[in-house]
Amino acid sequence: MSTFKAPKGTYDLIPPVSVKYLAVREAISAPLRNSGYGYIETPGFEDVGLFARGVGESTDIVSKEMYAFETKGGDQLALRPEGTASVLRAALEASLHKQGNLPVKLWYSGSYYRYERPQKGRYRHFSQVGAEAIGAEDPALDAELIILADQAYRSLGLRNFRILLNSLGDKECRPVYREALQNFLRGLDLDAETIRRAEINPLRVLDDKRVDVQKQLVGAPMLRDYLCDACKAYHEEVRALITAAGVAFEDDEKLVRGLDYYTRTTFEFVHDGLGSQSAVGGGGRYDGLSEMIGGPALPSVGWALGVDRTVLALEAEGVELDIPAATSVFAVALGDEARRVLFGKVTELRRAGIAADFSYGGKGLKGAMKDANRSGARFAVVAGERDLAEGVVQLKDMEAGEQTPVALADLVEVVKTRLA
Ligand code: AMP
Numbered sequence: 120m121s122t123f124k125a126p127k128g129t130y131d132l133i134p135p136v137s138v139k140y141l142a143v144r145e146a147i148s149a150p151l152r153n154s155g156y157g158y159i160e161t162p163g164f165e166d167v168g169l170f171a172r173g174v175g176e177s178t179d180i181v182s183k184e185m186y187a188f189e190t191k192g193g194d195q196l197a198l199r200p201e202g203t204a205s206v207l208r209a210a211l212e213a214s215l216h217k218q219g220n221l222p223v224k225l226w227y228s229g230s231y232y233r234y235e236r237p238q239k240g241r242y243r244h245f246s247q248v249g250a251e252a253i254g255a256e257d258p259a260l261d262a263e264l265i266i267l268a269d270q271a272y273r274s275l276g277l278r279n280f281r282i283l284l285n286s287l288g289d290k291e292c293r294p295v296y297r298e299a300l301q302n303f304l305r306g307l308d309l310d311a312e313t314i315r316r317a318e319i320n321p322l323r324v325l326d327d328k329r330v331d332v333q334k335q336l337v338g339a340p341m342l343r344d345y346l347c348d349a350c351k352a353y354h355e356e357v358r359a360l361i362t363a364a365g366v367a368f369e370d371d372e373k374l375v376r377g378l379d380y381y382t383r384t385t386f387e388f389v390h391d392g393l394g395s396q397s398a399v400g401g402g403g404r405y406d407g408l409s410e411m412i413g414g415p416a417l418p419s420v421g422w423a424l425g426v427d428r429t430v431l432a433l434e435a436e437g438v439e440l441d442i443p444a445a446t447s448v449f450a451v452a453l454g455d456e457a458r459r460v461l462f463g464k465v466t467e468l469r470r471a472g473i474a475a476d477f478s479y480g481g482k483g484l485k486g487a488m489k490d491a492n493r494s495g496a497r498f499a500v501v502a503g504e505r506d507l508a509e510g511v512v513q514l515k516d517m518e519a520g521e522q523t524p525v526a527l528a529d530l531v532e533v534v535k536t537r538l539a
Pocket of ligand 1: 201233235240241242243244245246247376398399400401402423424425426427428429
């Protein structure tokens, strides 16, 4: 193993590809920032109990995949495996919910950690952009979040994604269904771990990917038939609002997702070009989570979209993001005096808001022009002793290939005009 290898299941974001990740984060957050969501940042680790209580002891995320550790001071912490529990914890700590401004709408962007079996699209360190609308039970809020995620993906140019939608019921109807499902599952021929799961969280057995399990699940009671009138009405309203917005979705009554806190609306964004790790994002309503972590009743809804998988989805669709070149002007100085003068001009250009870079390392004209090319700059500014003696620099248009002398004193204005 090379000493320079990133830990298993992780990878580095490096230029030129890293710019795509920035663009994806920007594109996902833009509709949120435009819709009343405020930015929140929470620590990369939390008290382990927050996730155990919030995400759920029986979930793979908590029972198998969490990076939990004891600090030197004896605190039991865990690297965050997801964002919702932390954001809700922070909102409660800051009493954002008491200021009469519900729903509290927040968005975040960050790194998350799960000790998973690494494969394409599944990493131990990954990044998400997420949104939470805390403290209101309103189908328009569920619809808003789904519509904004759709808008974000479309703004990136993604087309081959689908939205799967389901309702998981609430504390009235889900327990009745849960028991009916459990009774059904008890009659099946399942392995010990699945039997255990059926007792703790039977809905997740429906999500089992194994063919032999799926075969036995034919005829299982479906939640749809157990939803109470309030949940049915709520779900119909969410569906109607999304439909009216022109956002297509598919009803998927088997969609349960891997976190225990969801109630009513749940949804997932899947991309058909990603193979087995097809979920690019997901979310739903979590009306009971606040109480599960010791807070007051705060019905809420949110989602998290995976940045890594969104980048993979863009690649799968062959979408090239329209990312402007980072550098507009590249300065090439020949000789010490020219270096000093042009370095000063680069600083001036930058202060005028023009992206500029400089040929460092004492390269000759040929090497420096190669750097200018590589930078993607629209203009190269070249100057030697003779140009300076005449009070000019050579402004080379890298697209047109033509070169014109420009008075040193006019350079910033000329570049500004020609870039505009
Ligand atoms: P979840 O919190 O499991 O609903 O995940 C939400 C989104 O985060 C998923 O749809 C993925 O895009 C992304 N995600 C979750 N786990 C991973 C992982 N191990 N590696 C990469 N992306 C992930």
